[in-house]
Amino acid sequence: MRATRITLATLGAVSAAALLAGCGGEDASTTASATDPTTSSSSAEQATSPLTISDGWVKATDEGMTGAFGTLRNSGEQDIVITGGSSDIAGMVEAHVMTTDDSGQMVMTEAKDGHTVPAGGELVLEPGGPHLMLMQLEEPVVAGTDYVITVTTKGGESVDLTVAGREFSGAEEDYDGGEDDHSDDEHEHEHSEESSS
Amino acid sequence: MTAPMRTSHSWPAEPGPGRRALLGSGVGATLAGGAAVANAAAPRAASSDDGESPAGAGRGDDGAEVMPFFGPRQAGVATPPPAHTRWVALDLAKGASLDDLRRILRIWTEDMGRLTQGRPMLADHAPELSQDPRFLTVSVALGRSAFERVGRDDLAPAWLGDLPPFATDALQDRWSGGDIVLQIGSQSPTTCAHAHRSLVTGAGAAVRPRWVQAGYRRPSERPRWTAERNAMGQVDGTVQPVLDGPDDHLIWRGAEDGIWSGASTLVLRRIAMNLDTWESLDPAAKENAIGRRLSDGAPLTGGGEHTPPDLTATTGSGLPVIDPGSHMRRAMPRAAHERFLRRPYSYEETHDLSGGPLEAKDTHRSPHGLLFAAYCADAERQFVPVQRRLAEQDLLNIWTRAVGSCVAAVLPGVEPGEHLGESVLA
Numbered sequence: 001m002r003a004t005r006i007t008l009a010t011l012g013a014v015s016a017a018a019l020l021a022g023c024g025g026e027d028a029s030t031t032a033s034a035t036d037p038t039t040s041s042s043s044a045e046q047a048t049s050p051l052t053i054s055d056g057w058v059k060a061t062d063e064g065m066t067g068a069f070g071t072l073r074n075s076g077e078q079d080i081v082i083t084g085g086s087s088d089i090a091g092m093v094e095a096h097v098m099t100t101d102d103s104g105q106m107v108m109t110e111a112k113d114g115h116t117v118p119a120g121g122e123l124v125l126e127p128g129g130p131h132l133m134l135m136q137l138e139e140p141v142v143a144g145t146d147y148v149i150t151v152t153t154k155g156g157e158s159v160d161l162t163v164a165g166r167e168f169s170g171a172e173e174d175y176d177g178g179e180d181d182h183s184d185d186e187h188e189h190e191h192s193e194e195s196s197s
Numbered sequence: 198m199t200a201p202m203r204t205s206h207s208w209p210a211e212p213g214p215g216r217r218a219l220l221g222s223g224v225g226a227t228l229a230g231g232a233a234v235a236n237a238a239a240p241r242a243a244s245s246d247d248g249e250s251p252a253g254a255g256r257g258d259d260g261a262e263v264m265p266f267f268g269p270r271q272a273g274v275a276t277p278p279p280a281h282t283r284w285v286a287l288d289l290a291k292g293a294s295l296d297d298l299r300r301i302l303r304i305w306t307e308d309m310g311r312l313t314q315g316r317p318m319l320a321d322h323a324p325e326l327s328q329d330p331r332f333l334t335v336s337v338a339l340g341r342s343a344f345e346r347v348g349r350d351d352l353a354p355a356w357l358g359d360l361p362p363f364a365t366d367a368l369q370d371r372w373s374g375g376d377i378v379l380q381i382g383s384q385s386p387t388t389c390a391h392a393h394r395s396l397v398t399g400a401g402a403a404v405r406p407r408w409v410q411a412g413y414r415r416p417s418e419r420p421r422w423t424a425e426r427n428a429m430g431q432v433d434g435t436v437q438p439v440l441d442g443p444d445d446h447l448i449w450r451g452a453e454d455g456i457w458s459g460a461s462t463l464v465l466r467r468i469a470m471n472l473d474t475w476e477s478l479d480p481a482a483k484e485n486a487i488g489r490r491l492s493d494g495a496p497l498t499g500g501g502e503h504t505p506p507d508l509t510a511t512t513g514s515g516l517p518v519i520d521p522g523s524h525m526r527r528a529m530p531r532a533a534h535e536r537f538l539r540r541p542y543s544y545e546e547t548h549d550l551s552g553g554p555l556e557a558k559d560t561h562r563s564p565h566g567l568l569f570a571a572y573c574a575d576a577e578r579q580f581v582p583v584q585r586r587l588a589e590q591d592l593l594n595i596w597t598r599a600v601g602s603c604v605a606a607v608l609p610g611v612e613p614g615e616h617l618g619e620s621v622l623a
Contacts, residue, residue, distance in 0.1 A: 057319040060401065069320075143401050144300030166304070166320035167401045 049159045050076030051117060051151075056163035058134065059171050060143040067096070067171045068132040068149055068163045069125045074117040082132075083114040085151035085158075091136025093149060098128055108133075114154060127171035143167045262384070264334045264420075266313045269459040270449060270610045271617075273336030273380050274572050275440045277420035278540045281389050282382035283411035284465055284568070286375025286603065287397065287404040288346070295347040295622060297403045301377075302337065302618040304399050306611060309335045312392050318399070323391060331385035332420050335392060337617050338463045338605035343376035352622060354457050356450075356575045357606045360464070363588035365599060372467045372601025375407045380463070380570075384420065386411075410467060410601065412542025412568040424494060424502065427543055428565035429475055429596070431487050432494025434541050435502055447579065448538050448572050450609075456620040459609035464537075464571040464580050467544075467601030472563035475596040486592040488523030496525070524593040527586050535582050537573035544568050566600075576604055 056070030074080045085093035095111040106128075115130050117123045125131045132149060134141075141147065145165045150158050264272050289298060308318040313333045317324030344353035379396060383389045389411075397406065414425050424434040438444035445451070450460040475483070484491055488506065496506030498518050508526065510518040519526055530536050546564035573579040587594070608617050 055319055059320070142300070143399065144304040164307070164319055167399050168320040169322065169398075 049157065050074050051080050051082075051153070051157075051159045051161075053161040053163070056161055057166045057168075058141055058147055058149075058163040059168045060141050060165045061137070062140045063137055065090075065133060065135040065137060066141050067127065068134060068161075069127060069171075070161070070163060072115070072117045072123045072125060072161075074119055074121060074123075077119050079119050080117045081114040081154035082117065082151045083154055085132065085149055087134060087147065087149045089137060089139050089141065089147055090134035091138065092134075093151070094133045094135065095130070096133040097130045127168070131171075141165050262331050262419075263314050264330075264332050266310050267612050268610045269612075270461070271334075271336045271459075271607055272313070272610075273334035273382055274461050274540075274607060275448060275538065276334060277422050278414060278542075279332050279334070279382045279384045279420040280414050280416050281384065281386045281411070282380060282414075282540070282542050282568075282570075283389050283393060283409055284570070284603075285379040285381060285393055285397065285409050286340075286407040287377040287379070287400070288407050289343060289376045290403050290405055293347060293403050295349050295352075298343065298347055299616075299618065299622055301400045301403055302608075302622070303616045305335075305337060305379075305396055306616040308396060308399055309337075309617075312395070318395060320399070321395065322398075323395075326387065326391040327395075329385060329388055331383045331388050333381070333383040333388050333392060335382075335396065336380040336463075336607055338378040338380070338607045339618070340375050340378065340603065340605045342374060346376055349622075354450075354454075354460070354606060354621075356577070357462065357604070358577060360576065360581060360584070360602060360604055363584055363599070365588045365591075365594050365597075366602070367469075367598040367600050368602050369600050372408055372410065373603055375603055375605065377404065378463060378465070378603060378605040382420075384416075386413075408601075410465070410544065410568055412544045414542055425541060425543070427541065427567050428470055428472065428545070428563075430483070430491055432489060432491075432502060433567070434539050435489075435494055436536075438536050438538055440538075444536070447534065447536050447574060450574055456623075457606075457609060460621075461572045461607040462574065462576045463603070463605045463607050464569075464573070464576050465601070465603040465605075466569040466571075466599050468567040468569050469598045469600045470563060470566045471596045471598075472565055485520050486523060486595075488519045488525035520592065522590050522592045524587070524591050527589075527591045528583055530583065531586075532582070534579055537571045537579050540570040540572070542568040542570065566597075572607070 052073050052075070053070045054073065056068065058068040059066045072082075082095050084095060087093050095115045096108055097111040097115075098106050099109050101107045110133075111130065115123055115125070115132075123130065132151070134149070143165045146162055147165060149161045149163060151161055152158055264276055266272060311318050312327055313330055313335060315328050315330040317327040321327055339357075341350075341353050341357050341359065344350045379393070381389050381392050381396075383392070393409070397404065415423075417423075422437070424432045427433045438447045440448075448461055450457045452458050454460070478486075480491055484497060489496055494502040495504055496519065498504075498507035498510045506519055506525065508517070508519055512518055544566050546566075571580055608621065611617055611619070
């Protein structure tokens with residue numbers, strides 16, 4: 001699927017920042033997506049949202065569930081609380097955190113209070129920390145493909161966040177006790193052929 | 198090529214002698230006079246007033262150890278060679294499609310744009326390692342087999358073909374071919390290793406490792422164009438085209454190539470050396486074989502490293518001072534287009550000290566050799582005539598064998614917002 005940018009305003013800001021920094025890898029290089037015709041509607045709708053993501057990515061997997069990560073930024077003057085979300089590729093999207101259970105083990109649980117992105121600040125979603133959980137995947141998450149996650153805020157706002165599919169060996173804690181997601185070589189191979197056809 | 202092409206990857210602060218353009222000292226004169234040869238010094242920009250890199254993106258600030266990433270040509274070809282470089286050949290998985298190839302190149306473009314600038318990739322397993330680029334460049338090239346693998350041979354450029362066999366070849370599959378060749382270079386082998394692993398694992402199951410060939414040059418503060426001594430002790434890599442100037446057409450595809458403008462051809466030859474037999478020679482015999490002095494690389498007819506040889510000079514007994522079968526003499530271009538850019542690296546097989554590429558009749562083999570990396574616009578036209586001549590006669594053939602060979606099209610460079618291969622795989 002083609003991805004849509006979060007907002008055109010964000011895109012411009014990110015690209016400018018990247019150029020100023022003398023670099024400009026991911027953010028600038030995905031600007032091609034901005035030509036996607038679906039961009040215009042969502043960007044118009046969300047041009048005012050202070051919530052953006054940079055370095056967003058989602059772990060590639062064949063099926064089951066997966067995690068999405070990146071740096072959320074809130075340019076607004078009020079905290080933004082992400083309570084959940086939705087995506088075309090997943091039946092369910094939840095805000096998850098890592099917590100320590102009674103036996104001292106780190107476990108994955110839904111963040112009952114959601115993810116708070118402080119006003120004028122940022123929240124880093126990363127493996128082993130807070131993240132967005134995509135469950136009931138309806139299609140494989142493929143590295144090199146962009147996906148859109150629409151997060152819902154406590155205030156009832158919906159914001160599209162674009163994340164790039166990436167191979168990643170960590171973030172396995174997401175799946176403890178869950179569906180069998182582990183991609184062994186055989187699965188990977190099948191997957192490769194699947195995505196070829 | 199006359200298209201206005203700004204210097205895309207010229208080194209910001211290349212020290213050294215003046216930037217005289219070497220027009221007129223070229224092969225034409227050699228052919229006419231027969232007494233002088235093209236003898237450009239180590240390559241340098243022909244026209245770099247201030248060394249500024251144009252695109253503005255990717256160039257490091259003072260002290261930042263980064264090489265530019267964006268530009269019409271990929272870095273890693275005409276940029277100064279760093280101390281460590283590895284070539285990584287990958288094959289596309291069975292059943293891989295053009296979409297898969299595009300997808301991999303898209304990931305790599307984004308990853309390379311970050312890694313070369315010292316920024317972690319997305320999903321970086323060791324982001325700390327990514328913050329020490331040490332002049333990292335990564336260049337991506339496609340072999341003709343890549344196009345065939347995805348069933349789109351029609352997309353392969355006409356100038357991308359396999360080399361013909363040469364009599365002196367002892368090629369092994371384990372060092373040859375490859376759908377995709379990544380060239381990863383940095384002053385730090387740690388950086389090379391991290392980039393290598395990150396890029397290959399990032400491509401997932403769509404690629405399979407084929408071979409890796411790693412080489413080294415002398416350490417230096419920054420990457421630099423200097424002739425290196427190979428494992429035989431010879432000064433190697435003296436004569437080079439002029440970069441970013443009149444010799445561009447020798448290295449790069451030009452504007453007339455349309456979507457392939459800014460591409461190049463990588464010819465990587467793995468040259469195994471037999472140091473056991475080489476070391477049995479006395480210095481004079483070694484110098485005769487190469488045609489240059491061991492001490493400083495000067496031609497046997499005198500002068501310094503960059504002095505043109507006098508091919509007509511004879512000894513008191515009437516023999517040529519520079520042996521007609523010497524490597525230098527046989528390798529010299531016979532036509533102006535028989536030139537190309539070289540980035541040679543030495544290798545040493547530390548894991549495999551027995552058996553190996555040389556035939557039994559060559560007795561003992563030492564695990565040393567040369568990764569002869571040549572870049573040209575058209576291998577058939579520029580490289581093959583020289584290699585054919587060397588295969589016919591070259592005293593160095595006694596001690597060397599080509600045990601690996603690979604030809605791949607170095608993709609055109611990218612500007613921000615573009616992905617490698619985007620235009621040529623459309």
